[in-house]
Amino acid sequence: MNYVQLHNDVSMPQLGFGLWQVETKDAEPAVTKALQTGYRSIDTAAIYGNEGQVGEAIAKSDIPREELFITTKVWNSNHGYEKTLEAFEESLIKLGADYVDLYLIHWPTPEYDDYVETYKAMEKLQKEGKARAIGVCNFDISHMQRLLDECDVKPAVNQVECHPYLAQKDIKDFCEEHGIQMEAWSPIMQGGEVLENHYVQEIAKNHDKTGAQVILRWHLQNNRVVIPKSVTPSRIEENFDVFDFELTQDEMEKLDSLDSGTRLGPRPADMNVK
Numbered sequence: 001m002n003y004v005q006l007h008n009d010v011s012m013p014q015l016g017f018g019l020w021q022v023e024t025k026d027a028e029p030a031v032t033k034a035l036q037t038g039y040r041s042i043d044t045a046a047i048y049g050n051e052g053q054v055g056e057a058i059a060k061s062d063i064p065r066e067e068l069f070i071t072t073k074v075w076n077s078n079h080g081y082e083k084t085l086e087a088f089e090e091s092l093i094k095l096g097a098d099y100v101d102l103y104l105i106h107w108p109t110p111e112y113d114d115y116v117e118t119y120k121a122m123e124k125l126q127k128e129g130k131a132r133a134i135g136v137c138n139f140d141i142s143h144m145q146r147l148l149d150e151c152d153v154k155p156a157v158n159q160v161e162c163h164p165y166l167a168q169k170d171i172k173d174f175c176e177e178h179g180i181q182m183e184a185w186s187p188i189m190q191g192g193e194v195l196e197n198h199y200v201q202e203i204a205k206n207h208d209k210t211g212a213q214v215i216l217r218w219h220l221q222n223n224r225v226v227i228p229k230s231v232t233p234s235r236i237e238e239n240f241d242v243f244d245f246e247l248t249q250d251e252m253e254k255l256d257s258l259d260s261g262t263r264l265g266p267r268p269a270d271m272n273v274k
Helices: 024-037 051-060 081-095 115-127 141-150 169-178 198-207 211-221 233-240 249-256
Strands: 003-005 011-013 041-043 069-074 100-105 131-137 157-161 181-185
Touching: 024 041, 024 051, 024 233, 051 069, 051 081, 069 081, 081 100, 081 115, 100 115, 100 157, 115 131, 115 141, 131 141, 141 169, 157 169, 169 181, 198 211, 198 249, 211 233, 211 249
Parallel strands: 041 069, 069 100, 100 131, 131 157, 157 181
Antiparallel strands: 003 011
């Protein structure tokens, strides 16, 4: 496993296991398989509805808590100082945990203008040791800049949609400038058309790897954290098997050239659902 060092010296696995769109019935066995495979970073969220199953899988494993990196997120309807603190305690109970390693704002919902107060509550949680690191999801540069201007603790992570068709270079540059770790959700575009791209297929053949493994490797070599999701045991293993090869500079540039700005999810400024 590769690790990244967050700006507050917390060490985070560069490859994690994502739980977005994992149904409740599938979550516990999927996390159990991921832990058995070697994943130590698990990414869930209140809105996913599977924090309880994540907690059950962790409790049944024999892995010491300090070896795990658990991420969860506050949902849009719980923005605001007090509501964020209450939502966090509910997540802890579901996870069966005393603390989380990373707590994130799921979306900025800028129309409501309440993410700064939400983040200030998270600063309190970090100060109390209940969250080892705090950060954001789906924040544009303007949203991140406002936190830098108005809050005391800069985000450790910004988790955004990112794959070869949406490389998010501007956000990556901003994050690197300010010591914020970029993390990619939907890193292989939900197994969609990008896997069939001729460059991806050509590079996969060169390394005797799958298209998904090539794209995950591309993320790793671009210094992003990735959290691929699957409930299929063989794919959970496949997505973890990305540390025994390296893409050449030419291969990296070919994958970089695929950026077309194509999104699967909404633009952060437009996502104002509570």
